[in-house]
Amino acid sequence: MIIPINPNFKTKPEEYSEEEKIKLMTKGLTQDSLGIYNSLSDLTKDDIEKEISQIVKSFGIYLEFNRDKMKFDRVKDWIYMIRVAIPGGGPISSDQWRILDEVANKYTVSNAYTGYPQPSLKLTTRQDVQFHNVKKKDLVNAIRDIVQSKFYTLNGCGDNVRNTISCPISSYYGFDINRLAKKIAEYFRLPSKLYIQVFELDPNISSELENRESFQYSDNLLPRKFKIAIAGIIKINGSYVIDNCVEVRANDIGIVPVIEEGKIEGYQIYVGGSMGENNSYPTFSALALPIGTVSEEELVRVLDAIVRIQQEWGDRKNRHWARLKYLVYKMGVEWIREKVKEYSGIELGEIKDIDLSFKELHLGWIKLGDKWGYGIFIENGRVIDGKNGKVKSMIRYIVDNYYDVKLFITPNQHLIITQIDQREEFEKIFKEFGYGIRDGKAYSKxxxxxxxxxxxxxxxxxxxxxxxxxxxxxxxxxxxxxxxxxxxxxxxxxxxxxxxxxxxxxxxxxxxxxxxxxxxxxxxxxxxxxxxxxxxxxxxxxxxxxxxxxxxxxxxxxxxxxxxxxxxxxxxxxxxxxxxxxxxxxxxxxxxxxxxxxxxxxxxxxxxxxxxxxxxxxxxxxxxxxxx
Known part of the structure; x- marks a missing residue:
């Protein structure tokens, strides 16, 4: 018999799943009642307790094990992945990239089972940077080194609003979508006190992470991960177009600028997208649906309302039905619109027809004002010296020798270098490091x-x-x-x-x-x-x-x-x-x-x-x- 899709909305506390009960113990990620600090400090074992592995996801840490080694040796070689949240994908300065590159060099040393012969950085579809194959003995030091870049692993994973993604270069066309992504990310950032305490970070960084108006997470955070994306605007042949490089409807909340006569007149909100499924239960991938338009002044209040609706109504008994999409598709667009008005006091405007079919990968040379940008193809986001050239060494050479460049991670796992004056010099650099060629041929379409x-x-x-x-x-x-x-x-x-x-x-x-x-x-x-x-x-x-x-x-x-x-x-x-x-x-x-x-x-x-x-x-x- 097939179990129907039947989420337990607005779950009663007595019906909470074990994961929800564990999250409650941290009081909204403000108390170390589980002993996170002691567990990460205990180097007598390479793994951490199951309960703690769940909580430290919100600190950007995943406990993993080498699947190849498990297959051959039948032992779990425990390793960690660290994820750094970079709202809007940047900008990343030369100094910041050097720090991240050094973290990779120091802590992601490979072995015979990983398939990666050297240290590497991984760029993601959420414009994060990931470090793989980190050992427990290096975990705390790696986090401390990352913090020196002024980027943080907080909100990297876990049941909270994840890294806000956006078109990385719309600001060069006069539309600062990147700034908006940062504003939203800061608003939904988790409390930092426990993060600073666990990793013994400089308490002064709390002034960068706190002292702001912010979303009030409940004691058990959100029912599941929550993703927000903002589509961009670029100019093609003299006309402004919506650039859906973020694939905005694949997110819990999608935000699309409404352009009229070359100006942003507001934003259309989409809700209920998510790719994830579960093979053991009836589930589905879904695209977000439009629910209406808002002004920029109203935007954050509306986002706050939608996330609070999910926080209060989302299924906390069945994690396979806990994403916002099940609330949206089961309860409906009209219900969501009414709840947004109830929670925010804002009535959403009419739904507009917006063409989201255009997607720019931002690769190759791009004219950005009076300077140039260049989108570097990073196959599957793995920044490494390999068959596609010495890409990792090339990027490091560029940031070491061209201090003014700014870097942006794209939502498709590539890297854009902007603020380039010397186009011919960069062409020579690409050639010297073997970029653009694989097995003697140019990268195929x-x-x-x-x-x-x-x-x-x-x-x-x-x-x-x-x-x-x-x-x-x-x-x-x-x-x-x-x-x-x-x-x-x-x-x-x-x-x-x-x-x-x-x-x-x-x-x-x-x-x-x-x-x-x-x-x-x-x-x-x-x-x-x-x-x-x-x-x-x-x-x-x-x-x-x-x-x-x-x-x-x-x-x-x-x-x-x-x-x-x-x-x-x-x-x-x-x-x-x-x-x-x-x-x-x-x-x-x-x-x-x-x-x-x-x-x-x-x-x-x-x-x-x-x-x-x-x-x-x-x-x-x-x-x-x-x-x-």
Whole structure:
């Protein structure tokens, strides 16, 4: 029997999950009643208690273990990941990058199992910096060193508002979206007293982290993680366009500027986006829905109201149904609008039609005022010296020799260097460090547009490889002649889908060790879904072996090339073809027919069936509140 999606909204304290009870013990992350300081200081063991591992996520720390070593040696080699929150992706000064680079050099030393032969930094889709393979003995010192950069790991992970992301370079076009991201991040920053105490930081930094109007977190924080993104504005051929590089609707709250005659006249709010799923329960990935418009003066009050609604109403019994999307899709757009008015005193304006289909990766040379910027392609966000050139050494050389440059992390895991005067000098630097070339050839269009999360061996949630696998998959697809196809591949090691793979036309989500489920039909403002035959109630290509992903991807790219006139992008082409035709095609293709065996996966199918039913209702509500 299938369990319906039935969240326990406004959960009674006696029904709280164990995770909620643990969070309560810290009184909103203000008291060390669990002994966090003593646990991190105890070097007689390499791990920390389960309860403490949950709490220190809000300090930007994940307890992990080396998945490869576990596979071969059957022992858990405990390691830590540290995540640094950088609102809006920057700016990062030369001095700040040097500090972060040195943290990588000192504390992320690799070993034979990690797959990374040197220290590295990882840039994320949330414009964070991550450090992997940190040992417990180095954990506190690494945090202290990071704080010297004036960036912090607070809010890096955990059940709170995470790093606020935005278009990194809209300020160069006269729209300071980056400043707005910082303002929002500061408002939702967690209390810092316990953070300073646990890591024995300089108490004076409390003046940077506190003494401000801020969101009042409850004693058990939020029911789950909460993500906010702001779309940007850039100029193309003399016209301003909305740049949806953040994939704004994939977030709990999306904020989109409303432009009129070259000025921002307000912001449209979207709520209820999230990629994460759970295989054991009916769940779904969803895009945020528009609920109305606000002025800039009203914006933070409205955001506060939405987060408070989630804090008070979100499911605290079932973590798989605890994200805002379940509240939005179950209760509806009208209910959310009414609650926003109740909590903030602000009545949202009408819903506007805004085109969110344009997404700029911000790569290559960009004219920014009277200077230049250059977007460096960082494959899957891993800043390292490797097959794509000595990228880590190149960036370090630049910040050591060009003090005035500013760096920005993009929401697609790349790095922009701005304030460049000497374009020709930088071209020489790129060439000297081997940037732009892989195996003697320029980076292909397919490689540049594709993306992966970390996956094995460090992420403990992952079922399989992601970051380490995608480059070899692209290598193989390039050998098969698909270097410059106008499509992309997204890949994630698990159903959390941190790399937002389902916003790509072809996406692969880890479903077991070296096994992947296909999601098809995604694009910048649409979400890809499993290949479900709704009449037969089965999923196809749920567990495709890694060695066969190239065959399926090749077949799908061929299908797209044959039908590209059906839509403006590959995702639209696949959506117009529909699952039935795609299934028939793959059953007849010589390279995929043996893989086309139906899989009965009731929880996955029922989750998406309910999503579609709820989506129809919510769309009708959106129409009701639209302009005109």
């Amino acid at each position: 397919l490689r540049i547009n594709s993306i992966a999360c970390v996956g094995f061996p460090t992420c403990k949630l992952s079922f399989t490889d992601s970051e380490r696998f995608l480059p070899s998959l692209i290598d193989e697809l390039e050998r098969r002649g698909f270097s410059n196809v106008s499509a992309s591949v997204g890949i994630s090691g698990c159903v959390a889908q941190c790399s937002r793979p389902a916003t790509h036309p072809i996406s692969w989500v880890g479903s077991g060790y070296e096994l992947y489920m296909l999601k098809i039909g995604g694009s910048n403002d649409h979400i890809g879904e499993p290949l479900i035959d709704w009449e037969e109630n089965v999923i196809y290509l749920y567990q495709v072996p890694s060695k066969r992903l190239a065959d399926v991807t090749e077949a799908l790219l061929q299908l797209y090339e044959k039908n590209k006139d059906l839509g403006k992008d590959a995702g639209e082409v696949f959506r117009k073809l529909g699952n039935k035709k795609i299934i028939e095609y793959l059953k007849s293709h010589e390279k995929t027919r043996d893989l086309m065996k139906p899989h009965k996966f009731d929880t996955k199918i029922e989750g998406y069936r309910e999503y579609h039913e709820l989506l129809k209702q919510r769309i009708n509500e959106v129409i009701k509140f639209k302009q005109g």
